[in-house]
Amino acid sequence: MTQRDNEYEQKQRKKIIHIKRSHLFILLGLSIILTAILAVTLTLGIQHWRSGLDKEQRYSFSKVEKVYQTLNNDYYKKEQSDKLAQAAIDGMIKELKDPYSEYMSKDDTQSFNEDVSGDFVGIGAEMQKKNNQIQVTSPMKDSPAEKAGIKPKDTVTKVNGKSVKGKPLESVVKEVRGKKGTYVTLTIKRGEHEQELKIKRDKIHVKSVEYQKHDHIAVLKINKFQNNTSTELKSAILKAHNEGIRRIVIDLRNNPGGLLDEAVKMANLFIDKNHTVVKLKKGQHTEEVKTHNDALAQAKDMKVSILVNEGSASASEVFTGAMKDYNKAKVFGSKTFGKGIVQTTQEFKDGSLLKFTNMKWLTPNDHYIHGKGIEPDTKISTPRYQTLSVIPSDKTFKVTNKSKHVKTMKIGLTALGYKVNNESTTYDQSLESSVKKFQQNENLKVTGEFDKETNDKFTQSLVDKANKQDTVLNDLLKKLK
Incomplete structure:
Protein backbone atom coordinates (compact mmCIF):
# COMPACT_ATOMS: atom_id res chain seq x y z
CA MET A 1 0.00 0.00 0.00
CA THR A 2 1.42 3.44 -0.94
CA GLN A 3 1.68 6.50 1.27
CA ARG A 4 -1.05 8.16 -0.81
CA ASP A 5 -3.31 5.25 -0.11
CA ASN A 6 -2.70 5.55 3.64
CA GLU A 7 -3.48 9.23 3.64
CA TYR A 8 -6.75 8.56 1.77
CA GLU A 9 -7.82 5.84 4.22
CA GLN A 10 -7.14 8.06 7.23
CA LYS A 11 -9.25 10.84 5.73
CA GLN A 12 -12.12 8.43 5.18
CA ARG A 13 -11.95 7.19 8.80
CA LYS A 14 -12.09 10.74 10.11
CA LYS A 15 -15.10 11.40 7.89
CA ILE A 16 -16.95 8.35 9.13
CA ILE A 17 -16.21 9.19 12.75
CA HIS A 18 -17.29 12.74 12.12
CA ILE A 19 -20.62 11.58 10.61
CA LYS A 20 -21.40 9.20 13.51
CA ARG A 21 -20.70 11.82 16.14
CA SER A 22 -22.82 14.47 14.46
CA HIS A 23 -25.83 12.22 14.13
CA LEU A 24 -25.51 10.28 17.39
CA PHE A 25 -28.27 12.11 19.30
CA ILE A 26 -30.61 12.00 16.29
CA LEU A 27 -30.14 8.25 15.96
CA LEU A 28 -30.66 7.73 19.68
CA GLY A 29 -33.84 9.82 19.58
CA LEU A 30 -35.19 7.88 16.61
CA SER A 31 -34.35 4.61 18.36
CA ILE A 32 -36.28 5.66 21.48
CA ILE A 33 -39.29 6.76 19.42
CA LEU A 34 -39.32 3.55 17.37
CA THR A 35 -39.00 1.46 20.55
CA ALA A 36 -41.92 3.33 22.14
CA ILE A 37 -44.08 2.89 19.01
CA LEU A 38 -43.20 -0.80 18.92
CA ALA A 39 -44.02 -1.21 22.65
CA VAL A 40 -47.39 0.57 22.32
CA THR A 41 -48.27 -1.42 19.20
CA LEU A 42 -47.28 -4.67 20.89
CA THR A 43 -49.23 -3.78 24.06
CA LEU A 44 -52.36 -2.92 22.08
CA GLY A 45 -51.93 -6.07 20.04
CA ILE A 46 -51.72 -8.20 23.19
CA GLN A 47 -54.75 -6.44 24.67
CA HIS A 48 -56.74 -7.01 21.48
CA TRP A 49 -55.59 -10.63 21.38
CA ARG A 50 -56.57 -11.16 25.01
CA SER A 51 -59.97 -9.57 24.43
CA GLY A 52 -60.77 -12.22 21.85
CA LEU A 53 -62.43 -9.59 19.66
CA ASP A 54 -61.74 -8.93 16.01
CA LYS A 55 -61.50 -5.41 14.55
CA GLU A 56 -65.23 -5.11 13.82
CA GLN A 57 -66.18 -6.41 17.28
CA ARG A 58 -63.80 -3.97 18.96
CA TYR A 59 -65.33 -1.10 17.03
CA SER A 60 -68.87 -2.14 18.03
CA PHE A 61 -67.93 -2.48 21.68
CA SER A 62 -66.10 0.84 21.71
CA LYS A 63 -69.51 2.45 21.20
CA VAL A 64 -70.83 0.66 24.31
CA GLU A 65 -67.88 2.01 26.29
CA LYS A 66 -68.43 5.50 24.90
CA VAL A 67 -72.14 5.49 25.82
CA TYR A 68 -71.31 4.19 29.32
CA GLN A 69 -68.66 6.90 29.78
CA THR A 70 -70.91 9.67 28.46
CA LEU A 71 -73.86 8.73 30.68
CA ASN A 72 -71.57 8.35 33.67
CA ASN A 73 -70.02 11.79 33.18
CA ASP A 74 -72.62 13.96 31.47
CA TYR A 75 -76.12 12.66 32.29
CA TYR A 76 -78.09 15.41 34.06
CA LYS A 77 -78.45 13.39 37.27
CA LYS A 78 -76.09 10.98 38.91
CA GLU A 79 -76.56 7.31 38.05
CA GLN A 80 -74.82 4.40 39.73
CA SER A 81 -72.06 3.01 37.53
CA ASP A 82 -72.70 -0.60 38.51
CA LYS A 83 -76.38 -0.30 37.60
CA LEU A 84 -75.53 1.04 34.14
CA ALA A 85 -73.12 -1.87 33.64
CA GLN A 86 -75.75 -4.32 34.87
CA ALA A 87 -78.29 -2.87 32.43
CA ALA A 88 -75.83 -3.30 29.55
CA ILE A 89 -75.24 -6.93 30.51
CA ASP A 90 -78.98 -7.59 30.90
CA GLY A 91 -79.57 -6.06 27.48
CA MET A 92 -77.01 -8.34 25.82
CA ILE A 93 -78.48 -11.42 27.51
CA LYS A 94 -82.02 -10.40 26.50
CA GLU A 95 -80.96 -9.94 22.88
CA LEU A 96 -79.89 -13.62 22.75
CA LYS A 97 -83.54 -14.66 23.17
CA ASP A 98 -82.21 -17.75 24.93
CA PRO A 99 -84.06 -18.85 28.10
CA TYR A 100 -81.00 -20.83 29.21
CA SER A 101 -78.54 -17.92 29.21
CA GLU A 102 -78.48 -15.62 32.23
CA TYR A 103 -76.29 -13.37 34.35
CA MET A 104 -76.37 -14.08 38.09
CA SER A 105 -75.51 -11.88 41.05
CA LYS A 106 -73.17 -13.11 43.80
CA ASP A 107 -76.12 -14.40 45.87
CA ASP A 108 -77.71 -16.10 42.87
CA THR A 109 -74.36 -17.67 42.00
CA GLN A 110 -74.09 -19.15 45.49
CA SER A 111 -77.57 -20.68 45.18
CA PHE A 112 -76.69 -21.99 41.70
CA ASN A 113 -73.49 -23.63 42.97
CA GLU A 114 -75.39 -25.18 45.89
CA ASP A 115 -77.98 -26.52 43.48
CA VAL A 116 -75.48 -28.30 41.22
CA SER A 117 -73.38 -29.55 44.14
CA GLY A 118 -76.32 -30.80 46.20
CA ASP A 119 -74.68 -29.29 49.27
CA PHE A 120 -75.86 -26.37 51.36
CA VAL A 121 -75.67 -25.17 54.94
CA GLY A 122 -78.94 -25.30 56.85
CA ILE A 123 -80.98 -27.57 59.11
CA GLY A 124 -82.13 -30.17 56.57
CA ALA A 125 -85.88 -29.68 56.58
CA GLU A 126 -87.89 -29.62 53.37
CA MET A 127 -90.61 -26.99 53.53
CA GLN A 128 -93.65 -25.97 51.53
CA LYS A 129 -96.19 -23.18 51.68
CA LYS A 130 -99.64 -24.63 52.32
CA ASN A 131 -102.79 -22.64 53.13
CA ASN A 132 -100.60 -19.53 53.60
CA GLN A 133 -98.53 -21.35 56.23
CA ILE A 134 -94.91 -22.55 56.12
CA GLN A 135 -95.10 -26.27 56.75
CA VAL A 136 -92.36 -28.87 57.11
CA THR A 137 -92.79 -31.58 54.48
CA SER A 138 -90.19 -33.82 56.06
CA PRO A 139 -86.90 -33.53 57.94
CA MET A 140 -83.99 -35.23 56.17
CA LYS A 141 -82.61 -38.35 57.79
CA ASP A 142 -79.93 -37.67 60.45
CA SER A 143 -80.20 -33.92 59.79
CA PRO A 144 -80.04 -31.23 62.53
CA ALA A 145 -83.80 -30.73 62.04
CA GLU A 146 -84.57 -34.41 62.70
CA LYS A 147 -82.24 -34.51 65.71
CA ALA A 148 -83.94 -31.40 67.12
CA GLY A 149 -87.30 -33.18 66.99
CA ILE A 150 -88.94 -31.51 63.96
CA LYS A 151 -91.72 -33.68 62.50
CA PRO A 152 -93.57 -33.74 59.16
CA LYS A 153 -96.52 -31.30 59.04
CA ASP A 154 -95.01 -29.06 61.75
CA THR A 155 -95.86 -25.42 61.02
CA VAL A 156 -93.11 -22.80 61.25
CA THR A 157 -94.56 -19.60 62.73
CA LYS A 158 -91.36 -17.67 63.54
CA VAL A 159 -87.66 -17.64 62.62
CA ASN A 160 -85.40 -16.10 65.26
CA GLY A 161 -88.44 -14.62 66.97
CA LYS A 162 -89.77 -12.89 63.85
CA SER A 163 -93.11 -13.93 62.34
CA VAL A 164 -93.07 -15.56 58.91
CA LYS A 165 -96.71 -14.66 58.22
CA GLY A 166 -97.14 -13.38 54.66
CA LYS A 167 -93.50 -14.05 53.71
CA PRO A 168 -92.65 -16.00 50.53
CA LEU A 169 -91.29 -19.52 51.05
CA GLU A 170 -87.96 -18.55 49.43
CA SER A 171 -87.49 -15.73 51.94
CA VAL A 172 -88.13 -18.03 54.91
CA VAL A 173 -85.75 -20.70 53.58
CA LYS A 174 -83.03 -18.03 53.17
CA GLU A 175 -83.49 -16.98 56.83
CA VAL A 176 -83.26 -20.58 58.02
CA ARG A 177 -80.02 -21.16 56.12
CA GLY A 178 -76.77 -19.54 57.21
CA LYS A 179 -73.17 -20.26 58.16
CA LYS A 180 -72.08 -23.68 59.38
CA GLY A 181 -71.93 -23.87 63.17
CA THR A 182 -74.32 -20.99 63.80
CA TYR A 183 -77.76 -21.39 65.35
CA VAL A 184 -81.29 -20.60 64.17
CA THR A 185 -84.35 -20.62 66.44
CA LEU A 186 -87.60 -21.87 64.93
CA THR A 187 -90.97 -21.46 66.57
CA ILE A 188 -92.88 -24.64 65.69
CA LYS A 189 -96.62 -25.22 66.02
CA ARG A 190 -97.81 -28.83 66.28
CA GLY A 191 -101.55 -29.06 66.72
CA GLU A 192 -102.37 -26.56 69.45
CA HIS A 193 -98.91 -26.74 71.03
CA GLU A 194 -96.22 -24.20 70.15
CA GLN A 195 -92.54 -24.50 71.06
CA GLU A 196 -89.13 -23.00 70.25
CA LEU A 197 -86.32 -25.15 68.90
CA LYS A 198 -82.73 -23.91 68.74
CA ILE A 199 -80.99 -25.75 65.92
CA LYS A 200 -77.33 -25.72 64.92
CA ARG A 201 -76.79 -25.29 61.19
CA ASP A 202 -74.62 -27.83 59.41
CA LYS A 203 -73.62 -28.89 55.92
CA ILE A 204 -76.46 -30.79 54.27
CA HIS A 205 -76.22 -33.05 51.24
CA VAL A 206 -79.38 -33.56 49.21
CA LYS A 207 -79.37 -37.05 47.73
CA SER A 208 -80.23 -37.07 44.06
CA VAL A 209 -81.06 -40.81 43.86
CA GLU A 210 -83.96 -42.39 45.77
CA TYR A 211 -84.25 -46.18 46.12
CA GLN A 212 -87.56 -48.05 46.32
CA LYS A 213 -88.18 -51.77 46.11
CA HIS A 214 -91.34 -53.07 44.42
CA ASP A 215 -91.31 -56.85 44.78
CA HIS A 216 -88.52 -58.03 42.44
CA ILE A 217 -88.01 -54.61 40.81
CA ALA A 218 -85.93 -51.69 42.12
CA VAL A 219 -87.08 -48.19 41.19
CA LEU A 220 -84.26 -45.63 41.22
CA LYS A 221 -85.71 -42.13 41.13
CA ILE A 222 -83.15 -39.54 39.97
CA ASN A 223 -84.22 -36.00 40.84
CA LYS A 224 -81.39 -34.10 39.13
CA PHE A 225 -77.86 -34.50 37.84
CA GLN A 226 -75.59 -32.99 40.50
CA ASN A 227 -72.13 -33.77 41.86
CA ASN A 228 -71.83 -37.50 42.70
CA THR A 229 -75.19 -38.52 41.18
CA SER A 230 -73.35 -41.26 39.26
CA THR A 231 -71.79 -42.49 42.52
CA GLU A 232 -75.21 -42.56 44.19
CA LEU A 233 -76.65 -44.48 41.23
CA LYS A 234 -73.78 -46.98 41.40
CA SER A 235 -74.48 -47.56 45.10
CA ALA A 236 -78.18 -48.09 44.37
CA ILE A 237 -77.39 -50.62 41.63
CA LEU A 238 -75.04 -52.53 43.96
CA LYS A 239 -77.70 -52.51 46.68
CA ALA A 240 -80.30 -53.92 44.28
CA HIS A 241 -77.84 -56.56 43.05
CA ASN A 242 -77.00 -57.63 46.61
CA GLU A 243 -80.74 -58.03 47.30
CA GLY A 244 -81.03 -60.41 44.35
CA ILE A 245 -82.82 -57.88 42.11
CA ARG A 246 -82.09 -58.05 38.40
CA ARG A 247 -84.65 -55.53 37.08
CA ILE A 248 -84.30 -51.80 37.66
CA VAL A 249 -86.36 -48.82 36.61
CA ILE A 250 -84.47 -45.53 36.31
CA ASP A 251 -87.15 -42.88 36.85
CA LEU A 252 -86.19 -39.60 35.14
CA ARG A 253 -89.64 -38.02 35.12
CA ASN A 254 -89.56 -34.26 35.69
CA ASN A 255 -85.77 -34.38 35.94
CA PRO A 256 -84.58 -31.05 34.48
CA GLY A 257 -81.01 -32.24 33.97
CA GLY A 258 -77.91 -30.67 35.48
CA LEU A 259 -74.25 -31.62 35.08
CA LEU A 260 -73.35 -33.15 31.72
CA ASP A 261 -70.32 -35.04 33.04
CA GLU A 262 -72.52 -36.83 35.58
CA ALA A 263 -74.77 -38.02 32.75
CA VAL A 264 -71.68 -39.39 30.98
CA LYS A 265 -70.46 -41.14 34.16
CA MET A 266 -73.94 -42.63 34.70
CA ALA A 267 -73.99 -44.00 31.15
CA ASN A 268 -70.52 -45.44 31.75
CA LEU A 269 -72.01 -47.72 34.45
CA PHE A 270 -73.77 -49.56 31.62
CA ILE A 271 -71.69 -48.73 28.50
CA ASP A 272 -68.16 -50.09 28.12
CA LYS A 273 -64.92 -48.13 27.87
CA ASN A 274 -64.07 -45.92 24.84
CA HIS A 275 -67.67 -45.63 23.59
CA THR A 276 -69.17 -42.27 22.66
CA VAL A 277 -71.91 -41.10 25.03
CA VAL A 278 -72.60 -37.70 23.49
CA LYS A 279 -71.34 -35.57 20.62
CA LEU A 280 -70.79 -31.86 21.29
CA LYS A 281 -70.98 -29.65 18.22
CA LYS A 282 -70.00 -26.01 17.78
CA GLY A 283 -69.93 -24.74 14.21
CA GLN A 284 -68.01 -27.27 12.14
CA HIS A 285 -66.17 -28.72 15.13
CA THR A 286 -67.48 -31.91 16.79
CA GLU A 287 -66.12 -33.40 20.00
CA GLU A 288 -67.03 -36.95 21.00
CA VAL A 289 -67.29 -37.47 24.77
CA LYS A 290 -66.35 -41.07 25.48
CA THR A 291 -66.52 -43.41 28.47
CA HIS A 292 -63.29 -43.78 30.46
CA ASN A 293 -63.92 -46.94 32.46
CA ASP A 294 -65.22 -50.46 32.05
CA ALA A 295 -68.96 -50.83 32.67
CA LEU A 296 -70.05 -51.90 36.16
CA ALA A 297 -70.09 -55.70 36.28
CA GLN A 298 -73.28 -55.80 38.38
CA ALA A 299 -75.02 -53.44 35.93
CA LYS A 300 -74.44 -55.90 33.11
CA ASP A 301 -76.71 -58.36 34.91
CA MET A 302 -79.55 -55.84 35.08
CA LYS A 303 -82.50 -55.49 32.75
CA VAL A 304 -82.93 -51.72 32.61
CA SER A 305 -86.05 -49.66 31.95
CA ILE A 306 -86.02 -45.85 31.80
CA LEU A 307 -89.16 -43.87 32.64
CA VAL A 308 -89.45 -40.36 31.16
CA ASN A 309 -92.01 -37.65 30.52
CA GLU A 310 -92.25 -34.13 29.07
CA GLY A 311 -90.34 -32.84 32.12
CA SER A 312 -87.26 -34.98 31.41
CA ALA A 313 -84.73 -32.63 29.86
CA SER A 314 -81.08 -31.91 29.08
CA ALA A 315 -78.75 -34.33 30.91
CA SER A 316 -81.73 -36.69 31.37
CA GLU A 317 -82.01 -36.84 27.60
CA VAL A 318 -78.23 -37.28 27.13
CA PHE A 319 -78.32 -40.35 29.36
CA THR A 320 -81.55 -41.70 27.85
CA GLY A 321 -80.34 -41.10 24.28
CA ALA A 322 -77.08 -42.97 24.85
CA MET A 323 -78.78 -45.90 26.61
CA LYS A 324 -81.32 -46.14 23.81
CA ASP A 325 -78.75 -45.93 20.98
CA TYR A 326 -76.68 -48.74 22.52
CA ASN A 327 -79.78 -50.84 23.30
CA LYS A 328 -78.91 -50.84 26.99
CA ALA A 329 -82.44 -49.96 28.11
CA LYS A 330 -86.05 -49.77 27.01
CA VAL A 331 -87.64 -46.35 27.33
CA PHE A 332 -91.18 -45.96 28.69
CA GLY A 333 -93.50 -43.03 29.36
CA SER A 334 -94.09 -39.98 27.17
CA LYS A 335 -91.91 -37.91 24.87
CA THR A 336 -89.15 -35.97 26.61
CA PHE A 337 -88.77 -32.18 26.71
CA GLY A 338 -86.27 -31.78 23.85
CA LYS A 339 -83.30 -29.70 25.07
CA GLY A 340 -80.37 -30.42 22.80
CA ILE A 341 -78.09 -27.53 23.77
CA VAL A 342 -75.38 -27.21 26.41
CA GLN A 343 -74.57 -24.34 28.76
CA THR A 344 -71.25 -23.37 30.31
CA THR A 345 -70.42 -20.79 32.96
CA GLN A 346 -67.90 -18.03 33.56
CA GLU A 347 -67.49 -16.73 37.09
CA PHE A 348 -66.15 -13.23 37.76
CA LYS A 349 -63.95 -11.85 40.55
CA ASP A 350 -66.90 -10.20 42.31
CA GLY A 351 -68.66 -13.58 42.63
CA SER A 352 -71.17 -13.02 39.85
CA LEU A 353 -71.58 -15.55 37.07
CA LEU A 354 -72.53 -15.72 33.40
CA LYS A 355 -74.30 -18.89 32.22
CA PHE A 356 -74.66 -19.15 28.45
CA THR A 357 -75.30 -21.65 25.67
CA ASN A 358 -72.07 -22.54 23.88
CA MET A 359 -72.83 -25.66 21.84
CA LYS A 360 -75.43 -28.25 20.87
CA TRP A 361 -75.31 -31.98 21.43
CA LEU A 362 -76.22 -35.14 19.52
CA THR A 363 -76.75 -38.74 20.63
CA PRO A 364 -74.12 -41.36 19.68
CA ASN A 365 -76.18 -42.16 16.55
CA ASP A 366 -76.30 -38.45 15.56
CA HIS A 367 -79.89 -37.73 16.68
CA TYR A 368 -80.41 -34.02 17.36
CA ILE A 369 -83.35 -33.90 19.78
CA HIS A 370 -83.63 -30.14 20.37
CA GLY A 371 -87.29 -29.13 20.09
CA LYS A 372 -88.19 -32.74 19.24
CA GLY A 373 -87.54 -34.79 22.35
CA ILE A 374 -86.97 -38.54 22.59
CA GLU A 375 -89.89 -40.82 21.81
CA PRO A 376 -90.30 -43.75 24.24
CA ASP A 377 -90.25 -47.33 22.98
CA THR A 378 -93.52 -47.92 24.82
CA LYS A 379 -95.86 -45.04 25.55
CA ILE A 380 -97.53 -44.75 28.95
CA SER A 381 -99.69 -41.67 29.01
CA THR A 382 -99.49 -39.27 31.94
CA PRO A 383 -102.92 -38.59 33.53
CA ARG A 384 -104.34 -35.36 32.15
Missing part, protein backbone atom coordinates in the same frame (compact mmCIF):
# COMPACT_ATOMS: atom_id res chain seq x y z
CA TYR A 385 -104.58 -33.70 35.54
CA GLN A 386 -100.80 -34.04 35.97
CA THR A 387 -100.12 -32.03 32.81
CA LEU A 388 -102.42 -29.10 33.55
CA SER A 389 -101.02 -25.57 33.37
CA VAL A 390 -101.05 -23.39 36.48
CA ILE A 391 -104.16 -21.25 37.03
CA PRO A 392 -103.24 -17.61 37.88
CA SER A 393 -103.85 -16.99 41.60
CA ASP A 394 -104.34 -13.23 41.22
CA LYS A 395 -107.69 -13.58 39.48
CA THR A 396 -111.11 -14.78 40.67
CA PHE A 397 -113.23 -16.79 38.23
CA LYS A 398 -117.03 -16.95 38.38
CA VAL A 399 -120.15 -17.81 36.36
CA THR A 400 -120.17 -16.54 32.72
CA ASN A 401 -116.35 -16.11 32.65
CA LYS A 402 -114.66 -17.65 29.61
CA SER A 403 -111.04 -18.77 29.80
CA LYS A 404 -108.76 -21.68 28.98
CA HIS A 405 -108.18 -21.88 32.75
CA VAL A 406 -111.85 -22.78 33.25
CA LYS A 407 -111.25 -25.96 31.28
CA THR A 408 -108.29 -26.70 33.56
CA MET A 409 -110.59 -26.40 36.60
CA LYS A 410 -113.06 -28.84 35.08
CA ILE A 411 -110.42 -31.46 34.27
CA GLY A 412 -108.83 -31.11 37.71
CA LEU A 413 -112.09 -31.30 39.67
CA THR A 414 -113.15 -34.35 37.65
CA ALA A 415 -109.85 -36.04 38.62
CA LEU A 416 -110.58 -35.20 42.27
CA GLY A 417 -113.96 -36.95 42.04
CA TYR A 418 -116.32 -34.01 41.47
CA LYS A 419 -118.94 -34.24 38.75
CA VAL A 420 -118.56 -31.71 35.91
CA ASN A 421 -120.84 -31.93 32.86
CA ASN A 422 -118.37 -30.77 30.18
CA GLU A 423 -114.88 -29.49 29.48
CA SER A 424 -115.79 -26.21 27.80
CA THR A 425 -114.02 -22.93 28.58
CA THR A 426 -117.22 -21.38 30.01
CA TYR A 427 -117.68 -21.09 33.79
CA ASP A 428 -121.21 -22.55 33.93
CA GLN A 429 -123.67 -23.61 36.65
CA SER A 430 -122.30 -27.15 36.71
CA LEU A 431 -118.79 -25.92 37.49
CA GLU A 432 -120.10 -23.49 40.11
CA SER A 433 -121.89 -26.36 41.85
CA SER A 434 -118.73 -28.49 41.86
CA VAL A 435 -116.62 -25.61 43.18
CA LYS A 436 -119.11 -25.12 46.06
CA LYS A 437 -118.86 -28.82 46.99
CA PHE A 438 -115.06 -28.65 46.81
CA GLN A 439 -114.98 -25.54 49.04
CA GLN A 440 -117.32 -27.17 51.54
CA ASN A 441 -115.26 -30.37 51.73
CA GLU A 442 -112.03 -28.40 52.17
CA ASN A 443 -113.44 -26.08 54.87
CA LEU A 444 -113.20 -23.02 52.65
CA LYS A 445 -115.66 -20.16 52.35
CA VAL A 446 -118.45 -21.47 50.11
CA THR A 447 -118.99 -18.93 47.31
CA GLY A 448 -118.94 -20.96 44.11
CA GLU A 449 -116.21 -18.61 42.86
CA PHE A 450 -112.75 -19.92 42.07
CA ASP A 451 -110.67 -17.50 44.17
CA LYS A 452 -107.06 -17.58 45.45
CA GLU A 453 -107.78 -19.79 48.49
CA THR A 454 -109.72 -22.24 46.34
CA ASN A 455 -106.93 -22.21 43.74
CA ASP A 456 -104.24 -22.98 46.34
CA LYS A 457 -106.23 -25.88 47.78
CA PHE A 458 -107.11 -27.17 44.30
CA THR A 459 -103.43 -27.20 43.27
CA GLN A 460 -102.30 -28.88 46.49
CA SER A 461 -105.03 -31.54 46.19
CA LEU A 462 -103.86 -32.45 42.70
CA VAL A 463 -100.24 -32.66 43.88
CA ASP A 464 -101.24 -34.88 46.79
CA LYS A 465 -103.24 -37.13 44.44
CA ALA A 466 -100.27 -37.46 42.07
CA ASN A 467 -97.95 -38.37 44.96
CA LYS A 468 -100.32 -41.00 46.34
CA GLN A 469 -101.41 -42.53 43.04
CA ASP A 470 -98.51 -42.91 40.63
CA THR A 471 -100.53 -44.53 37.86
CA VAL A 472 -97.72 -44.28 35.28
CA LEU A 473 -95.22 -46.14 37.47
CA ASN A 474 -97.85 -48.69 38.44
CA ASP A 475 -98.62 -49.33 34.75
CA LEU A 476 -94.92 -49.82 34.01
CA LEU A 477 -94.45 -52.22 36.93
CA LYS A 478 -97.38 -54.29 35.64
CA LYS A 479 -95.79 -54.46 32.19
CA LEU A 480 -92.48 -55.63 33.65
CA LYS A 481 -93.96 -58.44 35.77
